[in-house]
Amino acid sequence: MDKEYLRRAIALAEQNVRVGGGPFGAVIVKDGAIVGEGVNRVTATQDPTAHAEVVAIRAAGESLGTHDLSGCEIHASCEPCPMCWGAILWARMDRIFYAATQSDAAAAGFDDVNFYDELAKPAAQRRTPMVEALRDEGARPFAAWREFSGKVRY
Amino acid sequence: MDKEYLRRAIALAEQNVRVGGGPFGAVIVKDGAIVGEGVNRVTATQDPTAHAEVVAIRAAGESLGTHDLSGCEIHASCEPCPMCWGAILWARMDRIFYAATQSDAAAAGFDDVNFYDELAKPAAQRRTPMVEALRDEGARPFAAWREFSGKVRY
Numbered sequence: 001m002d003k004e005y006l007r008r009a010i011a012l013a014e015q016n017v018r019v020g021g022g023p024f025g026a027v028i029v030k031d032g033a034i035v036g037e038g039v040n041r042v043t044a045t046q047d048p049t050a051h052a053e054v055v056a057i058r059a060a061g062e063s064l065g066t067h068d069l070s071g072c073e074i075h076a077s078c079e080p081c082p083m084c085w086g087a088i089l090w091a092r093m094d095r096i097f098y099a100a101t102q103s104d105a106a107a108a109g110f111d112d113v114n115f116y117d118e119l120a121k122p123a124a125q126r127r128t129p130m131v132e133a134l135r136d137e138g139a140r141p142f143a144a145w146r147e148f149s150g151k152v153r154y
Numbered sequence: 155m156d157k158e159y160l161r162r163a164i165a166l167a168e169q170n171v172r173v174g175g176g177p178f179g180a181v182i183v184k185d186g187a188i189v190g191e192g193v194n195r196v197t198a199t200q201d202p203t204a205h206a207e208v209v210a211i212r213a214a215g216e217s218l219g220t221h222d223l224s225g226c227e228i229h230a231s232c233e234p235c236p237m238c239w240g241a242i243l244w245a246r247m248d249r250i251f252y253a254a255t256q257s258d259a260a261a262a263g264f265d266d267v268n269f270y271d272e273l274a275k276p277a278a279q280r281r282t283p284m285v286e287a288l289r290d291e292g293a294r295p296f297a298a299w300r301e302f303s304g305k306v307r308y
Contacts, residue, residue, distance in 0.1 A: 023298060050221075085240075099288040130252065
């Protein structure tokens with residue numbers, strides 16, 4: 001690993017606090033070059049999904065012209081939350097480097113640990129209710145997907 | 155629950171396949187009105203995070219002018235993946251309605267079940283390696299956050 005990328009993610013996080021953002025940064029690297037960077041922009045952009053990792057992934061997808069970030073590694077100032085961890089897997093990245101831990105984030109008042117704990121529970125016991133309905137009708141989009149010859153898998 | 159919103163999410167999903175997108179749709183409702191909608195735009199926008207729920211959350215945040223979607227309910231054509239589930243929790247939504255299940259998505263070739271299975275494993279056993287380093291330096295952004303009087307919590 002190249003610790004300078006992780007140090008850059010930490011520096012981005014620290015700078016972001018000074019401009020009113022959350023204390024998180026991320027740097028995505030492919031073949032020895034930075035292809036995407038991000039800082040937390042949740043409150044700045046009224047976007048609850050704008051965590052540093054998600055912002056960096058979107059930037060990398062745009063700069064590389066593909067949704068497939070295999071061959072990339074992400075360096076995050078803090079251990080990714082469940083949302084960002086999922087985003088990293090969907091992006092097919094090779095490896096995750098992080099500095100602070102989810103418990104460090106919790107100590108600073110963030111919900112990462114709470115959400116990991118929630119995910120470990122059966123769905124019926126989670127605090128945000130999940131209600132299944134119309135499962136038969138919900139099969140229709142998948143039927144259309146199976147039949148569509150022009151589909152691009154991801 | 156109002157099944158018409160779920161039916162609309164399913165219809166959006168089905169329509170999206172016909173224009174080359176993934177078979178997923180989502181509708182966010184607050185106080186009896188739709189405040190955000192989304193379809194899967196991963197391949198269309200080279201954005202691996204552009205799942206229907208994330209697109210709908212971003213739209214709702216923009217239309218309501220806030221990152222806090224408490225009081226909102228999301229209706230998804232399919233059970234949210236870990237990324238989208240995390241996004242819904244960060245958005246502080248009240249409830250999740252869904253039609254197809256994660257196993258239905260798996261049967262159509264999507265990785266939702268694989269990712270839920272991965273999340274259930276200890277981090278060291280997951281297929282995407284997670285490497286912690288420089289934890290001491292990673293504490294600096296949180297120290298800056300604690301000291302910054304103008305911070306907006308989320």
